[in-house]
Amino acid sequence: MSMNNKQRWMGGVVLLGGGVLLAALLLKGKEEIHQNQVTPPSSAATASQQGKATPVEESVQLQPMTVDVATEKRLLEEQRRAREKAVAEQEAKAAEFLRMQQQAEAEAARKAAEEYAAANARRKAAQESSDNIPPELNVDDKTKAQLKAETDKKQQQQKQAQQKAEAEKKLAEQKRQATVDAAKKAADEKKRQAEEAQKKAEADKKAEADKKAAEDKKRKLEEQRKAEEKKVADEKKRKADEAKKKAEADKARDLLENGDKQWMVQVALAANEANADAVAAKLRAKGYKVTKSPTSKGIRIMVGPAKDRETADATRKKINSDASLGMKSAWVIDWVPLDKR
Incomplete structure (x- = not known):
């Protein structure tokens, strides 16, 4: 482990030195570029000052100034190329330094890996040598008690967890069953209510039909009763009319015959x-005795009979003169019933 730390420390020193060198190279190149950029304007300013100092010789110095500008352009181009070359060299040096740094890091990593592998091999060998010792020689009573207590505790925890899971499962099953029972009960109640509503609707419909049938039957019976009563009344009236006619005819016949x-x-x-x-x-209504006799032209209405013509004529005059009767065409006849003619 000490060797590995030493290698890491050396690698860090190398990295730090490389970083410092790279920064120095970049700073130097930047200063050179800045110096080259500052120099041309000064020469141009000098040329400008020279031109201003000798205004009289302006026409004479025109050709030399043109040559100086071309030379200055050439110098600037050479300076630019020199700067680019210097920058390229600095970049090449930096790349070389980075390559060397990467190689150093790779070498340090390789050595660390070798040391780690060797340490693992030694530890594995030591473990294999210790595995040959019986466990009862390495574990004392206190450790055994601790192991047993831990084992019992784990078993107790597992048992409690299992009991809790079973209780939760049982509770969930009870809740589910209660939900199912409640849903079934609600469905049964809904079905029962629907059946009761259907039965009530059918009963109401049947009662309405029975009521209508009873009303129709009652109406028909009433119509039949009225028809029978009318028939009886008509028959009674017809018989009464026939009896009346017969009585009048008999009376008239009796008067004529007797x-x-x-x-x-x-x-x-x-x-x-x-x-x-x-x-x-x-x-x-006026107190006259009236007799009716049917003929082929209509029904004859007569008042009488009288014993003589004079009495009948007096009755005729009285009837004709009665304005309330409105009968001014009465006349006296010698009446004989049809069956006696």
Whole structure:
């Protein structure tokens, strides 16, 4: 290790010296370049001063000044080339120095690697020689106790870690199962509510249909009842009208057959039964005895009978003169029923 440190120290010294030399070369080249840049303007200034000092000989010195400018350009070009050459030489020296420095570093690294390999070989040999000694000779009771305690501690830690992992796994499984159960319960509740809603909708629909059917049935029964009542009423009215007509006919026949000759006052000839009933109602309201008799031209409305023509004619005049009746065309007839003619 001491040899390796010495080599490293030498390498550092070499690097430091090379850096100083490189800096000196660069500084020297920079000063030369600066000096060469400053010199030409001074010569140009001198020439300018000379030109100003002899204004009278300006035309005579024109040709020599042209030659001096060309010479100055040549000198400047030579100086530029010299500077470039000096810079190139300095760069070459710096490159050579860097190459030497790299070689020194490589040599130092090689030697250090060789020393490190030799040290590893020695350490390995020493380890191999110590491996032949039985372990029980190298480890005392205290060390054994420490090793056992450390082993027990590691086993206990592993056991605790395993128990903790199992507990966390069990807790995670319980949480997952609880989540699954909650989701299943929510799904079942949602399904139950949907089924109840569907059943309620079906029940409402059925109840509405039953209600409508009951209303239709009730309406039909009511219509049927009204139709039957109307039919019964019409039949009753028809029978009453027939009985009334028959009674009037029988009465008129009885008057003609059993009494003396009968005289009637014909008031009007109605086109239908309704008109005949209206006229008869007016006459009955005045206290007249009315008889109706159907003919081929209509229904004959008559008042009477009277025992003689004079009585019938008096009745005719009375009816014609009654403005409330509006019957001014009544006349007296000798009436005989159709079945007796």
